[in-house]
Amino acid sequence: MLSRLIAACLFLLNLMSQQGFADEKQLLAPDHPERAKKGLALFKSSVRDALTKHCLDCHGGKSIKADFDLSSRELLMSSGFVTDSADDSHLIALIEHTADPHMPFKEQKLADKLIADIRTWIDLGAPYDAPLSEKSATPALEMIVKDSDRQFWSFRPLHAVEVPTVNDAVWCRTPIDQFVRAKQEAAKLTPNGTADRRVLIRRAYFDLIGLPPTPEQVDDFVNSQDPDAWPKLIDELLQSPQYGERWARHWMDVARFAESHGYEQDYDRPNAYHYRDFLIKALNADLPYDQFVQWQLAGDELAPDNPLAMMATGFLGAGAFPTQLTEAEFESARYDELDDMVMTTGVSFLGLSIGCARCHDHKFDPIPSRDYYRMAAAFGSAIRAETQIDLAPEENRKRQSDFDAQLAAKKQAASEFETTKLPTKFREWLATARAAEQLGPWETLHIVSLDASSGTKLEQQADASVLATGKAPTKEVITVEAESFRPDVRALRVEALAHDSLPQKGPGRAGNGNFVLSD
Missing domain, CATH: 1.10.760 (Cytochrome Bc1 Complex; Chain D, domain 2)
Structure with missing residues (x-):
């Protein structure tokens, strides 16, 4: 009845021979x-x-x-x-x-x-x-993976099995129940009684979404006369956004997900949440498990145009990594980074502690060191980095198109106002008494001193204007000190004037006569 299945299996192998071990451990002397x-x-x-x-x-x-x-x-x-x-x-x-x-x-x-x-x-x-x-040096014995190793149950491909026959067939509602009941009968165990509907709905809620049902939801389910109330409840919970949030937490533990880098600095990872969101969306969308695995290992190669696949690659970079390294630590840190990818891939998808083979052939599982390093080489091109990616291209294209259309309309309106209406309105405003009151009379400043930081020569003219001469620097800071005996100065105005000595007669000193003023 459940349409989704997440399998996180830990395969425990024990291939180690017990022969050759001493009955007692020989302890080293204290000295x-x-x-x-x-x-x-x-x-x-x-x-x-x-x-x-x-x-x-x-x-x-x-x-x-x-x-x-x-x-x-x-x-x-x-x-x-x-x-x-x-x-x-x-x-x-x-x-x-x-x-x-x-x-x-x-x-x-x-x-x-x-x-x-x-x-x-x-x-x-x-x-x-x-x-x-x-x-x-003593020649190392190369581990050979034998056919008998491959016959261990967890390494063998899945195959159809015969559903066992049970005495209490009435108790069984699905073929899975027959396997459970067969074990119970072999152990001479009697199943518990059927849970009442109040217990049943609470179990379903906690199992699937991790939250309790409301009292109203419990009452509705308990009092429902619909024979399909139970499957409908399960379907409703599976369609709930909280389903992905609940079960993504378990996979985040497997994938060693964290929103900070770890170690002593433990800086935040502001974009780590994208991988978390991928897990939630994948579970809620019932993403096929093989695609779920493939995208986390190589989503950027398999589906570079799919935002969800790109988010999935956060699996490889979700581990703890130092963020402050000396030059001497770069190489060893890179090997540790590759080891983290290999080890987490082995534990998450295979249920095998492949990382043990970094230093030696695995002591228990049939994993030679050569296979570990071959697997590490497969991740050699995987580099942890932050990249700008459009995670909602269709939505963003529409939003950008709408924004561009609105912006163009506003620019057009502003341009028309500036060219057709603003000059007239400004002249009308200047003619009013209020404008005269607000502006007040303008007067030429009495300059006390002039200074140019980059060497421009500043000469005050007879009409109280200032002429800039000499070599024209790329940038210049001009300081003007002036006196005014008016107590109500409200504004300063700089007028750029033309002059025959300036390029193109000015008003600026650039080759084209431009005058540019900044703060």
């Missing part, structure tokens, strides 16, 4: 860090050179004799020649010449001081700072 530090210092100062010079050629370099390879600590400790105690290590017996063959082979015995250093180094755990040769 392990100090011992390791001393051992590394000793290894760097004397032991490394001794092993490289006297041992490596036959035991890990050009060849590996007696199955003894000391080119790395892993190989040394797995050889059986060295234990956690120098007294019990066969290597010490060989270099002290208390066991055959004496080592170094057919060479002089090592100095007593050097043998003592090797003894101490072994007792300190025989730490290495690095392998003794490039080819000495």
